[in-house]
Amino acid sequence: MWSMSWRKYLFFLCLVCPTFSGARSDIRGVASLGVTELASTDATRFDPSDTCKPECMSEHGICSDGVCYCMTPWGGSKCEEKIDTRLRLGTFVTCGILLFMLMLGTLIGAFLGSSVGSGTPGIAAKTEVSKRRETWFVAK
Structure with missing residues (x-):
């Protein structure tokens, strides 16, 4: 398992940086080899x-x-x-926090809506509009 993934890494490294001079500098020039040839070379056996x-x-x-x-x-x-590497919060905790925030937002919205609505009256609370009598005329 390890050697196969490392061989792919070395192949990519040689393609990107042909002048690589790391711990095993004898892997230079491996980029010209095919993938099957790369798997059998001694240059890819890396500890x-x-x-x-x-x-x-x-x-x-x-x-x-x-x-x-x-x-x-x-x-x-x-x-x-x-x-x-697991998630920090569980599903139930996340759902509980979400539900709590939803209820808190509803309460704050209801409180702000009632306080703003009581300070400024709307159209229905205006003084009574005088009713005019309807008049009909015959067309000439």
């Missing part, structure tokens, strides 16, 4: 813990220039600690 002090745990990280770079969900100086 991820050959240069890091302390060594990276195998299958958890990649050593590059003496630094251990950890894959998700691993962390620590040697990629020995499993980091919790």
Whole structure:
């Protein structure tokens, strides 16, 4: 599993940067090889813990220039600690907060609506309009 993913990474690295001079500088020129040939070359056999002090745990990280770079969900100086990557809030907590905020917004809206509505009367509260009598004329 590890060697296959690392081979793809080396192939990409050689395509992007042909003058790569990392821990194993003998991988230069591998970009001219095909993918099947790349899998069988000695240049792709890379030990991820050959240069890091302390060594990276195998299958958890990649050593590059003496630094251990950890894959998700691993962390620590040697990629020995499993980091919790789950969501922080559960479904019920999120739904509860959403429901509470909805009710709070409704209460604030009702309070503001009643206080604004009572200060300025609308059309219905205006003084009584005088009613004019309707008059009909015969057309000439």
